[in-house]
Amino acid sequence: MTRLPEGTPSTTADVEAELxxxxxxxxxxxxxxxxxxxxxxxxxxxxxxxRLSGGHDASGGDALLMPVQADGYQGTYAARLPLLRRESDGAELTDAxxxxxxxxxxxxxxxRGGFEALAAECGQALDAMRLHAGTKGEADALLTGRYGGDPATWTGLAGGLGxxxxxxxxxxxxxxxxxGRSGLSVPQLRAYAPEFHPTFALRQLALPRDAxxxxxxxxxxxxxxxxxxxELEGSHLVLPVHPLTADGTLRDALREAGLDGRAQLLDGPGSDVVPTLSMRTVALTSHPARHLKLPLATATLGLRNRRTIKPGTLVDGAAGQRLTEAVVAREPRFQGVVLHADETRFAHAGHELIAVLLRRYPAGLDGSVVxxxxxxxxxxxxxxxxLIDHIADRFYGGDPLALLDATLALLFDWQTTLFAYGIALESHQQNISLVMDEHTDGNAGRRTRLRLLFKDNDGPRVNHARLREAMGQQAPERGEFDDARIFVDGDGPVLDLFTTITLxxxxxxxxFGLARHGHAPLERLLRxxxxxxAEAVARLGTGPGEPGxxxxxxxxxxxxxxxxAMVTxxxxxxxxxxxxxxxxxxxxxxxNYLRQTGTS
Incomplete structure (x- = not known):
């Protein structure tokens, strides 16, 4: 038995094995x-x-065996077969x-309770994977019917929802x-999760203005x-609420916030929306360039990774946006090339389930693929x-490696520049969009223009000493951010975030993904x-003490x-x-998989 190829497993057994x-x-x-x-x-x-001997203190118990193969992406080995084997009797354990x-x-x-929690997560993920496998044709038909048969023509922020x-x-x-998403039933997933591309109406909550x-x-x-x-005009302010919150934990949240009896959940429906990849963030159908981030009482990527919104993160997101825009203003080559969603408009009632962020995307993206x-x-x-093959067909002459090359060149240039200012963003692959279009460039005629669009700047790490050295009096003070963990005293946490997220x-x-799909040898892709x-690092200078x-x-x-260590x-x-x-x-x-390619 060999490792299953990446993609949509075709049977229940394949789904279980891949998980x-x-x-x-x-x-x-x-x-x-x-x-x-x-x-x-x-x-x-x-x-x-x-071979792992039994007992958490390495004494006693039956030994377990895991079949492995060389990997290299964040681990020396990866599992080769979907099983563990007990050494004593040869029995094979083949389910999570x-x-x-x-x-x-x-x-x-x-x-030990954590293993029980992870087993429950596995069950939720397995249910979701089976559901996805069984509804792939339905989802494909919905998307192509709405946006067209070729995804390279899905344009604007509306197309980005596809x-x-x-x-x-x-x-x-x-x-x-x-x-997997904790605590959600199949009907709730179909009604509100992005993988089904539903449209639904938000609820509306009237809150006393003083709260x-x-x-x-x-x-x-x-x-x-x-x-x-x-009748509430002048005394209340109306905030949108996700239906899952309104029908679930909102009452308890209002009581905890001291608003029981003072707030009013209105009967009339709110705006129609479509969920984005994060699920708790939804796009207005009437204005896809405006997204609302709304708290949900569920968790993804870990039991403790709740999808609520701590009020302080709203402050931090706005401050992080101002900081990155200040860097762009000081670095002309990124102006108009590195774009940011505006995240300065928000409201909350001091509770992680009574909060909202209005995210406004830049204008002028309707003709671009986002x-x-x-x-x-x-x-x-x-x-x-x-998908990368379709996008490359339109913009990069059918060469997905050329698309990756252009993306890496711009991404590393920007992120290493931020590092020179003492900044690393938690800008993972969900928080960065590629913006591509055909652009008239003077005498060069029409050519592909690639830009980067960022959102969610609430979790950076900032070496304040390096930032002050680079920006002087323009550097923000610690008090502009709510989370005291954002400012650090050295480069270590900034390098950790740069490496684990950007790299x-x-x-x-x-x-590694394109190599698994047979697009090119891994050695070539890692090179x-x-x-x-290395090119981006060299631009920073590599003398003693310099960022490069x-x-x-x-x-x-x-x-x-x-x-x-996300599971841990x-x-x-x-x-x-x-x-x-x-x-x-x-x-x-x-x-370090970069060392496999030799030094440069």
Whole structure:
């Protein structure tokens, strides 16, 4: 049996096998119960296995064997077959429940509840994967009927919602159960999840004005009169609410916020919307360039990664946007090329379930293809080709590697420039869109123009000393951000974020992904990543103490690189046990795949 190819599994057995392979590989990568540090390699006739002795303290218990193969993307090995084997009797554990039960028995007793939680996540993800496999034809027909048969012609921010639907049906590059959403039924998924591309009406909540904190002015929100409640005009402000929240946990949230009896959920429907890839963010059907980020009482990418909105993150998102725009203003080559959604308009009532962000995208994108990076390796509707192939046909002469090359050149130029200012963004592949069109460029005639569109700037890491050195008095003060973890005292946390997000998720994942799909040899793709990063680093200067020297030593030439330990921090261990100050920025280490290409 060999590892299943990436794509949509065709049978229930394929779905289960693919999920288990991803789970086993994640547990190995994150050294759960010592799979990396306590196991020994054993060569069998069919290939390499790792042997892990029983007991969390390496004493007693039955040993387990995991079949592995060389990997290189964030881990030296990955699971080769979807199973664990008990050494004593040769029994094979071939489903996530039995595998996690066996590993639970090897864990420290205080951590065993996390394995039960991960098993529940696996069940949710498996249900979602089966649902996706069974509805692929339905979804493809809906998208092609709405946007056209060739996804390279899905233009504007409205067309981008179609790409979000494709991306929602594809696995995260690292997190194994990414398609699952806790606590949601199949009818709720069909009604509200992006993979089904539904349209639905929001609910409307009238809140006393004295209870609402507003950023960017009240003109962004409906007045009670406009919402059909003229009797509340002047005393209340109306905020949109997601139906899943309105019908679920809103009552408890209002009571916790001291608003029970003072707030009023209006009877009339709110605006019609379509969900984006993040699900809690929805696009107005009447104005696709305006998105509303609304809290949901569910979790994705880990039990602790709740989809609520902490009020402080709204402040941080606006401050992060101002900071990145200040850098663009100081670096002329990025003006009009690196675009940002406006995230300065928000409102909240001091509770993570009573909040809203109005995200406004730049004008002038209607004729452009706006595709989130998360969708590039998705299977396009109506065939076996990847979305990146269709996009390359239109803009890059049918060469997907040329598209990747152009993307990496611009992305690394921008992100390394930010690093020189002491900044790293949590701009993963869901938060960056490629904006492509044919552009008239003086005497050069019409050519492809590539731009980058960013959103969600609320979780950066900033070396304040380096920022002050680069920007002087224009550098923001710590008090402009709510989260004290954003400002750090050295380059280490900034480098960690740059590596795990920009390099691994926005570059390395495409090299390994395109190689798996047979687009080019892995060595060639990794050389492309390294070369473009090396060029960007060289522009910063590589003398002692210069930013380029740090990136070369800590990223290009480092023997190991930081790797996000998402399962450990998000589900398996409590914050007290993992030590994670931020579950999205908790790391282990893995091999540096850039070193496989040699030095430059």
């Amino acid at each position: 288990l392979l991803r789970v086993l590989s994640a547990l190995l990568r994150e050294d759960v119960v010592g799979w990396r540090t306590r196991s020994t390699a054993v060569r069998h006739p069919d290939g390499l296995w790792l 429940g039995s595998v996690l039960s066996a590993l639970r028995d090897l864990a420290d007793p205080v951590d 790409f979000d639907t494709l991306a929602a049906r594809t696995d995260h590059p690292v997190y194994p159960t990414s398609r 609402v904190t507003v950023g960017g002015g009240t003109d962004a929100w409906l007045s009670p009169r406009e919402a059909g409640a003229p 595709v989130p990076m998360a969708a590039l390796l998705c299977q396009a509707p109506g065939g076996d080709r990847l 691994h998720l926005c570059a390395g994942s495409y090299a 492309l990543v390294r070369d473009r990063l 020297a740090l990136l070369r030593a800590r990223v290009l030439d480092a023997p190991e690189l930081p790797v996000k 921090a998000g589900t398996l261990l409590s914050k007290e046990r993992s030590g994670a100050a931020d579950i999205n920025k908790h790391y282990t280490t893995g091999p």
